[in-house]
Amino acid sequence: MALGTLAEIAVRLVISGYIFAVVVYVNASGNWDKDDDLVSTSKVSAVLGRTATLPCDIEPSTREDRVYMVLWFRDYAVKPIYRQAYLTVFDVRGRAFNKALNWSDSTAVGPRAYFVTVTKPAALSLEAVQLDDEGVYRCRVDFKNSPTKNFQVNLTVIVPPHQLFIYDSSGVQVESVAGPFRVGVEFGLSCEVRGDDHGKILKCRGENPAMTDAYLEDFFKLNVVFPPKVQLHLGSTLNAENIKEGDDVYFECKVRANPEHHKITWRHNGAVLTQNYSAGIIMSTQSLVLQGIGRDNAGNYTCLASNDRGETTSPIVNLRVQFAPVCTLKEVTIIGASLEESVKVRCEVDADPSEVDFFWEFNNSGENFEVTGQARFDGNNGTMSELVYTPQSERDYGALTCRGRNAIGKQETPCIYQVIPAVKPNPLNNCTIKASLNQSSEILEVECVPGYDGGLHQEFRLEAYEVLTGNLRVNASSVSADLPIFRIAVADLLPATHFYLVTYAVNAKGRSEVSLLEDIMLRDSEKHTGN
Incomplete structure (x- = not known):
């Protein structure tokens, strides 16, 4: 019996003076077992808007046996759309009664479905049949002693002439x-x-x-011509909730068309797919095979079928690809810290499933150590872990590594955070100044050579002061994030003609010593333009 784990729940009810003991046996998984063989297939037709009757034989092989549970599934889904569990109920005299509890998926059939057991065979009644109800339905019957029974019903929805x-x-x-008509005419x-x-x-x-x-x-x-009617399904042997990196997957594009379709186009996230054997993309008739899939294969898939009457795109099928954690940022992150200074190190990964456990290590001189006294964890939150790290001696400078693990596996390549001594940046040097024209405006361009950044990200500043008054005329940042390059409009300096420039670098620890360019004289426009 494909019963899985049985859970027994005893419930006592008091109704009209009777005491009932109710024992419920619940299938813990409630999923379709791919090993279950379909022993019977039937075809059923139903008119749009009316009731469909889907047969399912629930008779046990022996009279003493009884049904535990009936599960209905749609197409190739592994989760049921309808479930009916049977309870054994005893009164105070020990007489047994059967009671059924049912559940239906509100997103699939909802209250339109109910299971009828008075007919032979029993059947699932589906009221107010809709066009999208058409398809394959599977019934699984679990017994107390007898082997599980499986049935398949192919439902066709008939649209009457309107x-x-x-x-x-x-x-x-x-x-x-019509008429009347004369006899013989x-x-x-x-x-x-x-x-x-x-x-x-x-x-x-x-x-x-x-x-x-x-x-x-x-x-x-009737020979009715019509554009294709298209449905896309993940391969029938695949479990959509259990696909991971490295697996092979396939899709089946089912097409009804008259005249026959002459072309099928596959799309992934809106982009057209082409056959590429080396990349593991194989197209065959109405199937798409993806070999050795990776995270980038996840997303939305559609197939488009074309004939002489038009073209139709299938509903979207989403492919979920589960994978072990990988670093969100691939580069090594530099973190500057002084002795006894606590810095927060954040490790972020991409993972599916997103429930991740993290492991931190410290590497110094080629040896790995578990992070202990100089650090404390500031908490994990799904795909993110934070560590508060405090270097207490020179030996505590080195590489912090972070790895994650989820249900798929352990992260192969760790995220690396290089902890270095942090100081103020060194001053800029070799600064030069020149004049140029920029869209008819006169520009002074100052370019310097950066010094050591102090182990942290640094930015560059320039200040221009009037010599006679000491007033600040310009405060500018570098036009480049990596190099100290400054451009100053001459108009911003006027009417002053005699000034000096101050340049320096800034990081999280402070600013460098300044580099001074003194005794800068502005000549008349005619004299210095183009120099």
């Missing part, structure tokens, strides 16, 4: 009565029906109700 027209031989539409009526399916038989019959067996009829098979 318009029926009858025309006489002159092409005039007949509203209710030939006449013709034509029927036009809209909404019938391709391949169905259409019958037209004319009769005289005043005479017995006085009728004529004709029928023919």
Whole structure:
């Protein structure tokens, strides 16, 4: 029996003076077992808007046995859309009664579905049938002793004609009565029906109700041309919730079309896929195979089918690819810290599932040590872990590494954080100044050579002061993030003509000593333009 783990819950009820003991046996997984063989397949048709009856034989192989649970599944899903569990109920005299508890997926069938056991065989009734109800339904029956039974039902939704027209031989539409016609005179009526399916038989019959067996009829098979109707499914042997990096997956594009489709186009996140054997992308008839998938293969897939009547895109199928943690930032992160200074180190990873356990180590002179006294954890939150690290001696400078582990596995390459002594940056040097034109504006350009950054990210500043008054005329930042390059509009310095420049670097520890450019003289525009 594919019962999984059984849980027994005893419940006592007091109803109208009777005491009942209720024992519930619950299938812990409630999932479709891929090893379960389908022993019977049936075809069922239902008219749109009416009730579909999906048979499922729940009779045990022996009279003493009984049903524990009935589960219904849709297409290739592993989670049920309907479940009916059976309870054994005893009154105070020890007599046994059966009681059923049912549940239905509100996103699939909801209250439209209910299981009927008084019929032979039992059946799932699905009311107010919709177009998207069409498909394959699977029934699994678990017994106390007998082997599990599995059945498959293919439901077809029939869309009835929504318009029926009858025309006489002159092409005039007949509203209710045709005729009268003279005896012996030939006449013709034509029927036009809209909404019938391709391949169905259409019958037209004319009769005289005043005479017995006085009728004529004709029928023919409909050949309805229509653009493709497309459905996309993940491979039937795959579990959508258990696909991980390195697996092979495939999709099946099911197409109904008349005339037959002549082309299928596959898309991943909106981008067209092409066959590429070296990349593991293989297309065959109506299937797409992806070999050795990675994280970048996750996302939304569609197939588009084309024929002479048009083209149709399938509903989206999302592919989830689970993988072990990897660093969000691939580069080594530099962290500057003084002795006895606490710095917060944040390790962030990408992972699916996102429940990750983290492991921190410290590396100095090629040896790895578990992070202990000089650090404390500031908490883990899914795919992020924070560590407060305090270097207490020169030996505590080195590389902190962080690895994550989730249900798929342990992170292969760690995230690396290089902890170095942090100081103020060194001053800028070799500064030069030149004048230039920029869109008819006169520009002074100052360029320097950066010094040591102190182990931290540094920025560059320039200040221009008037010599006579000492007033600050310009405060500018470098136009480059990596190099100290400053551009000053001459108009911002005027009317002063004699000034000096101060340049320096800044990081989180403070600012460097200044570099001074003294005795800068502005000449008349005509004299210094272009120099």
